[in-house]
Amino acid sequence: MNRQTSKLLTILLNSPGQYFHYEELAARFHVSTRSIRNYVQSILEFLEDQNLQPVLSVSEGGIAFTGGAEESSLLLQAAVDNDFYLYRLSPEERSHIILLTLLISDDFCNIFELSEKFNVSRTTILKDMEQVKVFLSRYNISFDPAMNRGYLLRPTERQRRDMIMRIIQSAMGAVFSLHREVNIYERFLYDEWDLENYFPFLKQLLLDMEQQYELDVSDACFEELLLMLSIITVRLERGACIRESTLEEKTFQNLLVYELAGNILEVLGRRYHLAVSEAEIQYLASKLYYCRFYSRAPIENAQDVKLHMALTSFLMKISGEMDIPLYEDNKIVNQLESHLRDIDKAHAEGVPLENDYTEQMISEYPEYFQLICHHLPTLEATTGYTYTRDDIAVILIYLVVAVERHFKNDILPKVIVVCHTGIGTANFLAERLSTNFNIRIMAVTSNHKLPDIMKNYDFDLIISTITLSEPEELWVKVSPMLEDEDILRLQKLFMDIKKDKKRMNVQPRPRESMPGIRSVLREENILLDTPCGDWKSVIQRAAGPLLMSGSIDTSYIDAMIQSFETNGSYFVYCPGVALAHAGPGDGVHFFGLSLIRLKKPVPFGHRLHDPVSWCICLAIQEKDERIQYVLRLMDLLSNPRILREMDGIRDRKELLAYLLEKEREESYEQ
Incomplete structure (x- = not known):
């Protein structure tokens, strides 16, 4: 069962009872209908080999999964069985699993062992190894020179772990999931390292950290972290530690991920008797950062x-x-x-x-x-x-x-139901329609009353059990029992109706000239050559014009200072420029924006962008469209050439005029 076949199996399992035409599946997979039939045959053979119930309904035109939740679980579990996959791997899949085999081994692997493991010839393994070498060359990794003993990789520990995760993720693209799709690489790793033995403890550890730190993480990221922590644990148990520093600017700015990483590894160390280095904490912190496994605050850096x-x-x-x-x-x-x-x-x-x-x-x-x-x-x-x-x-x-x-x-299809055999049959059909589709039944009627009904009701489609004299584009004939082919035909019609309604309701408006920086930055809110001794005084001085205008109260200034002390120097968004801000509920009364230039640059503690010479102070409430003009100002100040020219302007009226001119120039270029 190759990846395409497993994807087809997943589609069927996720849509029990839904009938899929071969043509529809061929279009989705970008292959021929013959290929789809081959995939189906492979699944049927697998069911027979595993003595599983025939839970697929196959006809000349398509296929459907007719089993329940129990059959679905059994089929999925059997499909990810390691032995099954090792005998049915595509060349690409086999190359990736050979690479996984090398990555999880700290010893040599020879051709004989690999050919026995994957039940293929030595020649096939040699061909596969050429693909493995191509993959490794992208990361400047080569085999140990002692090739007479077999194959042995010598990447850094970080490279090894990252490559293992990358191979597993390659089965899904960038979206990580343990259970939504058959992932043979993941299953292979589970079996080789007995990873599931670690899962109960690690899962509870992550849940405890979520509660302790009031964290928010998606299911996909949670599962990714679960797998990553199990890999870290196995490698540390084997004495394989990350020794090189993995400090990154993004994670450097976020102290919470370091504290969280340290606490997680401390618990792991006690549980599994592991020696944990500072480099390991840095590595886990960087992974936690990218998984967004930290505070619910929407803006972190x-x-x-x-x-x-x-x-x-x-x-x-x-x-x-x-x-x-x-x-x-x-x-x-x-x-x-x-x-x-x-x-x-x-x-x-x-x-x-x-x-x-x-x-x-x-x-x-x-x-x-x-x-x-x-x-x-x-x-x-x-x-x-x-x-x-x-x-x-x-x-x-x-x-x-x-x-x-x-x-x-407003976009739901509006339907009139017609049946000449009796109002009971029409109501039965209407009930079937409501069960199968998200539509609005406007009226249920007999044929002879239809002309009056059409005058009195707004509708998109007439669904009838008989042939009507109305224009054919207004009606469709179906069986009173609403057969499968009727359902498929109506699905297409309703989708087209919704699409047409959205086109009528949502037409892009002509582009008009929009207000810009002038609408958010007032001349009196620009302060030039302001003396400040430290970052705290910069925030206080930048907030001064907003406090004077009543846009904010003193609690907003306190909130900005508290945010900086908690989250670090993320205010500094580009070299020499900071954006001071807090939340809409921290003392904002109405929109306010100021811009100050410091008399002497002040360090904010940012590793790359210090010292700060300019500071924007922003106070904004939710859903304020003026935020886009603030972004324009931020973009202008992130241009080193513009910033240098602004440093030489001595009058705030002239400075505002300069910013507006640069804004116009950039809009023309776009």
Whole structure:
């Protein structure tokens, strides 16, 4: 069973009772219908080999999983059985598992052992090893020179662990999951190292840390951490420690992840009698950072500040053109922001995000796709990389969901049900329709009353058990029992109706010239050559204009200082520039923004961006569209050339005029 076959099996198991046409599956997998039939035959042979019940309904046109939860669990468990996979691996899968074998071994592996293990010839193993060498060359890793003894890798311990995780993640793209899809690499690692023996204790440890630190982590990240901690534990038990420093700027700024990593490893050390080094704490801290396994505060560091603001600006631009306040849907916004950080993590680790629905989503929602692409530079300027089509499709999915949530019943297909055999049959059909589809039944009627009903009700489609005299585009004929083929045909019709309604309701508005920095930064809120002795006085002086105007009260200043003391120097978002801020509920009365230039630079404790010469102070309430103009100001100040020219301006009126001119120049370039 190769990866494609296992993906088909997963699709069937996740949709019990749903009938899939071979053509539909072929389009989803980008293969021929013959290939799909071969996948199905492979699954059927597997069921027979394992003496499992025939829980697949197979016909000439398609297939469906007809079993229940128990059969699904048994089938999935059998499918991930190690012995089964070792005899049915594709060349790509076998190469990856050979590499895993080498990575988890601290001794030599020879050709004979590998050919016996995978039940293939020595020639096949030699071919596979060429693929393994290509993979290793990307990371400047080679085999031990004593090749007469077999194959032995000598990567650093960090490289070894990261590569093991990378191989396992490659089965899913960038999205990690232990159980949603058959992952043969993961199962192989479990069996070789008996990892599941560690899971009960490690799972409880992570749950305890969540509660103790009031943390928030997604299921996918939790499972990834569970696997990662089990790998760390096994390697430490074998005396394999990370010795090189793994200090990174991002994790350096976040003290909480260091404390959390230290506490986790301390507990592991006591439980399994492990010796833990500072380098191990640094390594785990970096992994915790990328898993977002820490405080629920939405903004944790300089990059998060910019991403949060860039996403808000991006959604406000999209909302403006659609005339829908998408940025007010907190659930969608928070989920999308979290997913963008996962994309950021994937790019940082070089693991491409795979999205099985990319082409389907883009073809079904081309207007939304073009709208996203038009405003994508707002996000890309912050992340520093170009989004792929798969990345954009993720954003597209959230956009579609947000639009549908906004319109709710407005996009539901409105249906009239017609049956000439009797009102009871019509009501029975209406009940079947309501059970199978999310639609609005406007009326249930007989044929002779239909003309009056059509005059009195707004509707999208007539569903009838008889042939009607109305224009064919208005009605569709179905069986009173609503057969499977009727359901499939109606699914397509209802999807098209929803799509057309969204197009009518959501047409991008003509782009108009938008207000900019002038609307958020007042001349009197610019202070030049302000004397400050330390970071605390910088925050206090920058907040002065906002306090004087009544935009904030003194509690907001206290909250900014407390935030800095708790989270470190994340205020400093680029060389020489800080963004002082706190939460909307920390004493903000209305929007306020100030900009100060210090008489002498002041250190904030940032490892790369110190000292600070300019400080923005921001007070903003939730859902304020002016945040996009603040982002424009932040972007201008992150340009070293512009900052140097601003240093030479002595008049605040002239400085504001200069910023507005630079803003206009950048808008023309875009």
